[in-house]
Amino acid sequence: MSNLKQINSVVVRFAGDSGDGMQLTGDRFTSDSAVLGIDLSTLPNFPAEIRAPQGTLPGVSSFQLHFADHSALTPGDAPDVLVAMNPAALKANLGDLPRGSTIIVNSDEFTKRNLSKVGYPTSPLDDDSLEAWQVHAVPLTSITVEALADFDLGRKDKERAKNMFTLGLLSWMYTRPLDGTYAFLRTKFAKQPDILEANLTALRAGHAYGETTEAFSVQYAVAPAPMEPGTYRNITGNVATAYGLATAAHRAKLPLVLGSYPITPASDLLHNLSRLKHFGVTTIQAEDEIAAVGSALGASFGGAIGVTTTSGPGLALKSETIGLAVALELPLVVIDVQRGGPSTGLPTKTEQADLLQAMFGRNGESPVAVIAANSPADCFEAAVDAVRIATTYRTPVILLTDGYLANGSQPWRLPASIDELPDLSVEFASEPNATDAKGNPVFHPYVRDAETLARAWAVPGTPGLEHRVGGIEKADGTGEISYDPANHDHMVRTRQAKIDGIVVPDLAVDDPSGDAKLLVLGWGSTYGPIAAGVRLARATGARVARAHLRNLAPLPANLGDVLRSYDRVLLPEMNLGQLALLLRGKYLVDIRSHTAVRGLPFTAVEIATAIDEHLDKLDGLVGDQEGTA
Amino acid sequence: MSTIDLGMPTSGIAGVPLLAHGEQQTKRDFTSDQEVRWCPGCGDYIILNAVQSFLPELGLRRENIVFISGIGCSSRFPYYLDTYGMHSIHGRAPAIATGLATSRPDLSVWVVTGDGDALSIGGNHLIHALRRNVNLKILLFNNKIYGLTKGQYSPTSEVGAVTKSTPFGSVDQPFNPISLALGAEASFVARTIDSDRKHLTDVLRAAAQHRGSALVEIYQNCPIFNDGAFDVLKDAQESVARVLRLVDGEPVRAGEGDDARVVIRTDAGELELVPEPGADPARVVVHDASAPNPAAAFAMSRFDGPDMTTVPMGIFRNVARPTYDDGVRAQVAAASPDGPATDDELLALLHGGDTWSVTG
Ligand code: SF4
Numbered sequence: 004m005s006n007l008k009q010i011n012s013v014v015v016r017f018a019g020d021s022g023d024g025m026q027l028t029g030d031r032f033t034s035d036s037a038v039l040g041i042d043l044s045t046l047p048n049f050p051a052e053i054r055a056p057q058g059t060l061p062g063v064s065s066f067q068l069h070f071a072d073h074s075a076l077t078p079g080d081a082p083d084v085l086v087a088m089n090p091a092a093l094k095a096n097l098g099d100l101p102r103g104s105t106i107i108v109n110s111d112e113f114t115k116r117n118l119s120k121v122g123y124p125t126s127p128l129d130d131d132s133l134e135a136w137q138v139h140a141v142p143l144t145s146i147t148v149e150a151l152a153d154f155d156l157g158r159k160d161k162e163r164a165k166n167m168f169t170l171g172l173l174s175w176m177y178t179r180p181l182d183g184t185y186a187f188l189r190t191k192f193a194k195q196p197d198i199l200e201a202n203l204t205a206l207r208a209g210h211a212y213g214e215t216t217e218a219f220s221v222q223y224a225v226a227p228a229p230m231e232p233g234t235y236r237n238i239t240g241n242v243a244t245a246y247g248l249a250t251a252a253h254r255a256k257l258p259l260v261l262g263s264y265p266i267t268p269a270s271d272l273l274h275n276l277s278r279l280k281h282f283g284v285t286t287i288q289a290e291d292e293i294a295a296v297g298s299a300l301g302a303s304f305g306g307a308i309g310v311t312t313t314s315g316p317g318l319a320l321k322s323e324t325i326g327l328a329v330a331l332e333l334p335l336v337v338i339d340v341q342r343g344g345p346s347t348g349l350p351t352k353t354e355q356a357d358l359l360q361a362m363f364g365r366n367g368e369s370p371v372a373v374i375a376a377n378s379p380a381d382c383f384e385a386a387v388d389a390v391r392i393a394t395t396y397r398t399p400v401i402l403l404t405d406g407y408l409a410n411g412s413q414p415w416r417l418p419a420s421i422d423e424l425p426d427l428s429v430e431f432a433s434e435p436n437a438t439d440a441k442g443n444p445v446f447h448p449y450v451r452d453a454e455t456l457a458r459a460w461a462v463p464g465t466p467g468l469e470h471r472v473g474g475i476e477k478a479d480g481t482g483e484i485s486y487d488p489a490n491h492d493h494m495v496r497t498r499q500a501k502i503d504g505i506v507v508p509d510l511a512v513d514d515p516s517g518d519a520k521l522l523v524l525g526w527g528s529t530y531g532p533i534a535a536g537v538r539l540a541r542a543t544g545a546r547v548a549r550a551h552l553r554n555l556a557p558l559p560a561n562l563g564d565v566l567r568s569y570d571r572v573l574l575p576e577m578n579l580g581q582l583a584l585l586l587r588g589k590y591l592v593d594i595r596s597h598t599a600v601r602g603l604p605f606t607a608v609e610i611a612t613a614i615d616e617h618l619d620k621l622d623g624l625v626g627d628q629e630g631t632a
Numbered sequence: 633m634s635t636i637d638l639g640m641p642t643s644g645i646a647g648v649p650l651l652a653h654g655e656q657q658t659k660r661d662f663t664s665d666q667e668v669r670w671c672p673g674c675g676d677y678i679i680l681n682a683v684q685s686f687l688p689e690l691g692l693r694r695e696n697i698v699f700i701s702g703i704g705c706s707s708r709f710p711y712y713l714d715t716y717g718m719h720s721i722h723g724r725a726p727a728i729a730t731g732l733a734t735s736r737p738d739l740s741v742w743v744v745t746g747d748g749d750a751l752s753i754g755g756n757h758l759i760h761a762l763r764r765n766v767n768l769k770i771l772l773f774n775n776k777i778y779g780l781t782k783g784q785y786s787p788t789s790e791v792g793a794v795t796k797s798t799p800f801g802s803v804d805q806p807f808n809p810i811s812l813a814l815g816a817e818a819s820f821v822a823r824t825i826d827s828d829r830k831h832l833t834d835v836l837r838a839a840a841q842h843r844g845s846a847l848v849e850i851y852q853n854c855p856i857f858n859d860g861a862f863d864v865l866k867d868a869q870e871s872v873a874r875v876l877r878l879v880d881g882e883p884v885r886a887g888e889g890d891d892a893r894v895v896i897r898t899d900a901g902e903l904e905l906v907p908e909p910g911a912d913p914a915r916v917v918v919h920d921a922s923a924p925n926p927a928a929a930f931a932m933s934r935f936d937g938p939d940m941t942t943v944p945m946g947i948f949r950n951v952a953r954p955t956y957d958d959g960v961r962a963q964v965a966a967a968s969p970d971g972p973a974t975d976d977e978l979l980a981l982l983h984g985g986d987t988w989s990v991t992g
Contacts, residue, residue: 227990230990231990234983234989235988236984236985237986238985246981249978260734283968283973289727290757291756294727297720297727297731298727298728299731304718326721327721417982417983420979463739464696464736469715471718472718475719484666
């Protein structure tokens with residue numbers, strides 16, 4: 004009966020009360036889409052409060068999912084479909100909804116009481132305020148309860164299954180198989196057969212409702228996106244980061260010790276790693292952020308891969324210990340899942356404003372390597388790379404991700420074999436490396452590798468290499484305390500030279516036209532939005548080049564040349580222009596910033612608009628010059 | 633709740649490699665080539681000497697001993713010992729040592745700290761190391777002053793202390809480090825003094841053997857900024873009357889002969905010091921550092937006062953309880969019964985969850 008329409012992409016947003024299970028519903032819908040080979044990108048958006056008062060605007064939690072038959076790149080600028088489980092969810096999200104898009108609301112929740120909680124004088128379902136949208140008012144709660152009439156469960160338990168009913172309905176609309184969710188529910192509720200059956204029934208009922216209700220006459224299908232051959236899974240940034248760390252430790256054949264303190268949005272790294280003990284991962288939930296990084300550094304001194312995970316406020320607290328690690332020249336991996344700041348800021352929202360803190364937020368000249376992951380899946384490789392740099396160069400490495408990458412997800416092409424991944428074997432010092440005045444062999448902890456400038460990593464337990472390290476300036480070579488002015492000058496420059504000498508790949512530029520005058524440069528999680536924005540702009544004929552930085556310290560060797568070869572460089576950042584400030588200072592190039600700090604990723608349209616504006620200005624400049632010539 | 637016997641080690645140095653049979657070490661082996669740079673007459677010299685002399689008797693391989701310090705005069709300690717060492721940052725040594733001790737059961741890890749380092753800036757790390765019972769030996773050099781920054785009052789300076797930063801006298805209530813440690817669930821708590829080499833060494837020996845965190849408060853004279861702070865405990869005559877000797881199995885006693893006083897338990901359950909002659913033997917407190925309840929040890933710690941009329945010395949508490957590092961390692965070991973994960977196991981982890989294939 005239904006009529007099947009093929010579409011290229013769709014953006015669905017599930018919104019409800021924090022307790023409505025919207026994140027779970029979104030997650031399941033994502034997985035069921037992913038297994039079809041459809042490309043996708045997701046954006047969970049939840050309040051900092053665990054359960055704000057029910058039915059209120061602050062309590063609204065949402066999950067946006069963009070799936071496409073081509074590279075999805077971003078979670079989508081604006082939803083095509085909004086599922087609103089209550090009036091608050093409708094009110095909080097309506098502003099993002101383009102006219103003509105679809106709204107599915109749970110009409111059961113549009114009671115007088117709930118309406119007044121969010122300041123609706125009358126129900127928007129009853130007046131003409133939603134005229135511009137296609138509204139499906141479905142009594143999701145009561146139909147679910149009805150479908151579960153035969154179950155010996157309390158009303159609350161029955162009502163709770165409404166998210167599965169909703170998922171069933173959406174699965175019908177978008178021709179999603181339900182098998183994945185069946186399997187998921189069977190595992191989740193293995194010990195509660197009643198609840199399991201209720202959820203399965205609700206899921207099927209939702210599907211059947213779509214099929215039989217005339218209001219939902221159209222089904223949509225999105226074809227699989229062309230992707231490189233391989234095996235894929237959907238993955239969030241925090242899981243990918245955790246897996247990258249465990250994998251790096253495995254490839255280094257070293258234990259990994261995580262010292263961490265719970266902080267949003269980084270806590271999932273601690274949770275995920277604490278489950279990976281089998282992979283030689285030890286996790287220490289420390290008493291504070293300082294102890295967390297301290298225990299990681301202590302473990303590094305002992306020959307493990309010391310890692311600490313945090314967000315901006317925690318990075319601030321760790322700065323003195325990171326400085327110690329710079330002085331000790333020991334490996335240390337610091338992961339900062341950035342969130343809105345300053346201070347507590349926006350704990351559950353994304354931002355890129357810790358860049359300068361990562362680069363310089365320590366006393367003294369205190370250089371560290373800085374890497375920024377580009378996408379949820381890229382967090383895996385970025386984490387592996389962070390470990391590689393830390394162990395090869397015996398230096399702290401700060402890996403920047405952010406709330407968007409941490410909780411967002413996308414398909415990840417899995418390595419087919421572990422051998423594909425870099426070999427990270429490390430050699431500890433085992434022999435004396437110098438001679439004392441009397442010609443006896445001795446160990447000098449600050450004797451360096453000529454190429455990497457890394458000092459010897461001699462771990463306790465190695466006979467004959469007993470030595471002391473510390474935060475006081477040391478004489479290069481011997482490592483003895485030294486207050487000598489010339490030595491300090493030499494050591495400051497050497498530590499910087501070591502970071503500057505880290506081998507990082509050249510920056511690749513994507514410029515299909517070959518003659519673009521405008522370069523859009525990005526770093527970190529803006530990869531998807533910038534790529535999508537550039538794609539939009541190019542679709543309307545814009546000639547624009549694009550490049551994305553992953554290594555921020557050191558920067559790629561060819562960066563200066565790249566920047567100077569364009570008439571204009573546009574740099575979108577979710578801060579007030581931190582990388583632009585750095586690049587202007589370092590390369591004397593007049594970088595143009597495009598900034599926004601709304602706690603949300605850029606939209607593709609926003610980037611495309613900025614590109615157009617800058618192209619217009621460039622054209623204007625050319626015109627002016629011609630006019631005056 | 634059921635408890636599982638994980639067969640945890642019971643000695644503080646279990647798992648640390650011993651010297652080969654017949655091999656011997658001396659104080660010299662533990663003396664680094666660095667020139668010691670404390671002020672002349674500083675109590676730190678005596679403690680260093682005692683530690684260097686004592687370490688050989690443990691019979692451990694020198695390379696498996698690590699000293700970690702924070703910041704302060706005492707924290708220069710690691711430089712002078714020819715073991716592995718780290719002079720870290722202010723207050724953080726217990727946190728750094730926790731990471732090291734947790735990941736390396738084959739090391740004997742010692743923390744050297746002072747009253748400012750451990751009780752002020754690093755107070756949080758100290759109490760958490762003690763509560764976790766990480767297998768660390770924490771030597772807290774208490775000189776009741778900030779030495780390295782040239783003479784400000786510390787968290788153990790008495791009220792009224794006139795120092796550089798308190799010209800009109802300190803109004804801060806000091807910590808009693810022993811009470812603090814006991815309140816933090818420490819399993820081994822002791823006090824000793826720089827001038828009594830034998831007592832100091834006995835306490836260090838017991839601390840080394842203790843599995844778990846051992847807090848050893850060492851009264852240390854700073855002749856430059858707080859000279860004579862402990863003179864009354866060093867003077868042969870004065871000290872006899874003031875020091876309450878904590879010896880397991882013996883009454884807690886100060887003084888000798890007819891002047892001896894002993895600690896008794898009153899009807900109210902409180903501890904009181906009374907002349908020994910005539911004291912009710914049934915009420916005399918016989919010291920038991922291994923008492924499971926820390927209440928008696930805490931009560932004993934309260935004999936200490938700013939005027940030092942009575943100062944208990946010795947091991948207040950020494951009880952066995954599971955250590956954090958053993959527990960953490962046991963979980964990791966239990967998760968990997970067949971040794972480190974294989975490539976296939978790692979690949980299976982990565983490929984977990986719902987996967988799909990794209991063919992070319
Ligand atoms: S200032 Fe005091 S504690 Fe510091 S070295 Fe000198 S005497 Fe010793």
